[in-house]
Amino acid sequence: MNASGDPDESFSLGAMATALIDSDGIVLRWSRGAKELLGHTSAEICGQPVGRLLAVEQDRHVTRCESGVPERGRVVLRHRSGGTVEVSFHTLPLEDCTDVLLVAAPARDVTHWEQGASFLHSLLAQDQISVRIHDTDLSVVRTNLASDNPGGPFRTAGGRPHEDLAAEYARDAEEALRQVLRTGEPVLNREQLLRPPYISGRTSSVPLTAFRLEDALGHPTGVAVVFTNATEPQRARARLDLRQAAALRIGGSLDVTRTAQDLVDVLVPGLGDMAWVDIAEAVLEGEEATKLLGGGQMHMRRAAVASAVGPWPDSMLQPGEAMPPWEDSPELRQFQKGQTFLAADRATVLTADKRFGHPLAYPEGLHSVVAAPLIARRALLGLVGVWRTEQPDPFEPEDADLLAEIASRAALSLDNARRYTREHRAAVALQQRLLPRATSDTATAETAGFYRPAGGGAEISGDWYDVLPLPSLRVALVVGDVFGHGLAATATMGRLRTAVHTLADLELDPTELVTHLDDLMQQLADEVPPAQRDAVGATCLYTVYDPVTRRCSLASAGHCPPVVVQPHGPARAIGISPGPPLGVGGMPFETTTIDLPPGSVLALYTDGLITRDDQDLEATTHHLAYRLSELCRNHGDLIDIGRALMADLGEAPPSDDVALLLVRTRAIPPEHTATWEFAADPAVVSNARKAATRQLTVWGLEQLAFTTELIVSELVTNAIRHAGGPVGLRLIRDHVLVCEVTDPSNTQPRLRRARTTDEGGRGLFLIAQLSARWGSRYGLSGKTIWTEQSLTAPTTSPDT
Structure with missing residues (x-):
């Protein structure tokens, strides 16, 4: 401490004062440090009572020994300059005499020393914080980790960083520490990859903080390195991320198998190395799951698998294969009732296998398993299991709780997908029953019809086509698209198709027939609540071909123009004047008549065939014409042409229904x-x-x-x-x-x-x-x- 009483910023023995005092409190010896602290020389103090230096009597801060001599405490002393200095002191008795050695230092320095020592002691005692103190050569001089601690990134004092890090990480780590020594700039929360040599094949990322140590003169004496043990926070964050991923990815599809695959894709590698989902056969068909309890034939099939360690092993149950029977056991019944299963080591896994009686092979390296039932509305829809083979940490109860939570939400998505599958199949069956035969071959024309239902949650629409023989060898060709989705649209389609049959038998002109359909659609709109009337409507194209005159008459109610490919000619969209969709009313319809030579191919379709997210309808119609022309040159069979056009849509289910009717015209000689x-x-x-x-x-x-x-x-x-x-x-x-x-x-x-x-x-x-x-x-x-x-x-x- 200087004359003004300000303490030095760093520890220094020069700041300590010592004096030799006899039993009467007389100063016998006075050190140079005491002179520097209080300004009094030895000649001025020796022989004088030490009490003369007290500025204020503060017995409450002084502890005395039995003889009455102060033992330790904190007092305020007079400085030779007239000021005061607060010091902490301690007296040390000497051997074979009654004199004592008085040691004093500025109180603020002592406080700093005590706090620093307490802080370092507490820091080195922490389990979640790893501390290493390096000298200027980066050798470890102090650490709170020992070589027998497998959870720590370093081994013991005396080592060096490269001994505890893999070669690819050691150079960067040492260079960072040397940079701290040179510049004094600390490193804060640097993510450091560690690979302890005694944990083969494992790496971990921990936040590293390093700062330079200096002496009283500001010279660097080493580097202190602090690693925070972030294992638990990382696990908590990983589980939170997994919950978020499950919420975002599971349930986006209304397909049972796709939903199961989304589930395992979320769990791997987020929770484990391999995962599988078994689904009840009834659920895969869209039916209610059979309520089973106990062993026997489970009537389940493997619906989805995922592996982060290579292809799914051939020895395991493959997707689509049936699950073998299970033996009855209390553990199985508890599992079927909703209890999660956890085996944290391989011995427990093998024991559980015997209890459950499930004769399935396990992957090589398996050491931990967690599984949960997929239950919705008290029905067991399936099972989900996760294995760890490469990840070294075993599953914990928190992992089982997390899987149970994800499985519960996934079960609801599976049940929604099952319900959709049932309704979808019913609607498809109904609509396909309402559609005519796919092909026909008469003297008037050869026809081939194609239909693909919508997928991805869009449900069934009311798309349809029709081929209606008319008197005098003529034929009526119809294609239409009812607004909306589901059974309501299919039912409306059925009523419209029946009306077209009836009106076609009256041999009405296309314009007159479409006008009657418009009136019918307005009547159907009046049958629904007012708030839903805007959603009731349809588009329709009605065409009559006469093989004697070789003329085709068309009337459109808001429908896509047909495409025609004439023999030895290019394909083109027929220029028609479409009226409004059915149900709008108030606008006239027009009939367009064109001549078609024998062998012309006419394509009638719904907008699902040409709708693209990134293109307008005019461009996609031109593309359809080009594609149809190309196929007609290379294929003579209408079925092959239609299949090629439908294949152009891709394997994924379309967002809207697609109906396509191909017609090759013929003529009466x-x-x-x-x-x-x-x-x-x-x-x-x-x-x-x-x-x-x-x-x-x-x-x-x-x-x-x-x-x-x-x-x-x-x-x-x-x-x-x-x-x-x-x-x-x-x-x-x-x-x-x-x-x-x-x-x-x-x-x-x-x-x-x-x-x-x-x-x-x-x-x-x-x-x-x-x-x-x-x-x-x-x-x-x-x-x-x-x-x-x-x-x-x-x-x-x-x-x-």
Whole structure:
């Protein structure tokens, strides 16, 4: 301490004062340190009572011995300059005399020394803090770790850092300590990788803090290094990270197997080296899990596995394989009721294997196991287990609790996925039952239909396609997409498809048919609550192809334009004028008519086929046209073309349903049709009969001449009598014989049973008896009545 009473900043023996005092308190000897402390020389003090130096009597801070001489304490002394100095003192009796040695030092220095010693002692006594004091050569001069402590990063005093670190880490560590010695700049919380030589193959990362030690003159004397044992905080943080990962990754899929795989992917390597999940077979099918208790056949299959130490061993139960029977045991029953299983060492694992009676091989190196049941709504959905083979630490009860927590949440996700699987399969089955046959092959067209349900939680939509044979060898082609998902959309699709069938039988113009569908959709919207009406709607494309005229008429209600590939020509999207989606109302629909040469391929589809997140519909439609053109050049079979287009979607389930209808058009040869036109004169009826008979003779169908003459006579006579002229007659030969009579009237013909006394009214009844089927359709002006006869019809005349 200097004259002003300020203490030195570092420990120094020069700051201590000593004096020899006899039993009466007289100063006999006075040291140089005492002079420096109080300013008095030896000549001034020796022979004087030591009490003269006291500035204030403070007995309460002084402890006296039995003889009354002060033993130790803290007092305030006078400085020769007139100031005061507070000191702590201690008296030491000498041997063979009554004199005592008085040792004093500035009180503040003593306090600092005591606190420093206490701090160092406490620091070296800590279990979670590792301390090493190095000299300027970095040799260890003091440490709180011994060589028999396997949990510490260093061994004992006298060692050097490179002896306790692997070669790849030692150089960096020593250089960091030398930098502290040179600059005096401390290192704070540096992550240091340690690999103690007595723990083979293990590394750990600990925060390192290092600072320089200096003497009273500020010269470096060494480096103090402090490692914080972060094992428990690291484990707690790892468990928290695992909880967060489980919350984010598990449950994102509504597929049971995918959910199980997400579970093991979270657990490996976060909790262990290998993990597996077994799922009840009923759950995999979307059904309720069977409530089992006890041993026997578990009816479970391995659904997912994960390994951080290489491929899943062939000796283990593989994904998809059935779990063998288990022997009944109290431990198994407790496990089935929800108790987590923990085996912290290999001996316990082998013992448990015998108790459970589970005859499965274990991976090499297994030393610790934790397993938990997957229970939801009191039903055992499956099991999850985690093994440690490479990670040296055994599982702890905290790990078992963590697995139980994750398993509980995963079980709820599995149960949700199971419910979705059940509803999804029901909706798919219903929708597939509502769809027509996938392929058809007629004289009019060859067709192939394809459907892929949505996946990834999007549920089933109301996509559909239809191929409807129409009279006169025509065919109606339909594709549509109902808004929304699930069974409600499928049910709406079924009602729309039924309506299309009914309206198609009326042989309505495409525009008129789509208009009726729009009215129907508005009625369906009125049946739902007002808040849900905006979600009721559909898009639809209705197409009629006539193989005689080779014309295709289309009407669209907000649907994607079809793509056509003509023989020896490029593919293109047909330019149509789509009206609004069904259910909007208030806007007209238009019919577009195009000519299609035989062999043209027409693609009708829903937007799921062309929707891409990063592209607009126009670009994806052009890509579809290009792809379809390419496939038509390389493949002649529509099924191969359709499969290739569906394969372009990838293996992952699409986000929306996809319906695709491919049609290759055909044409009736011109020589298989005959057309005439007659004036509105009853005399032409015989001419019409003769013309039909001559044409049948040319076709070799003389056996149909008699019935055809009767049909032509009745239809032409009725047209002249009730509609006027001109009257058109057309015969079409294919697998059936079609007879059409066209007149300018829009009057609906009706079949009735004439009474015995009636002179007329039997014409249509007679036609119904002579033909396989008959009907009528309307054009822009007038109507056409048609009949169909089988080419193998009997030659006998009917009984009239």
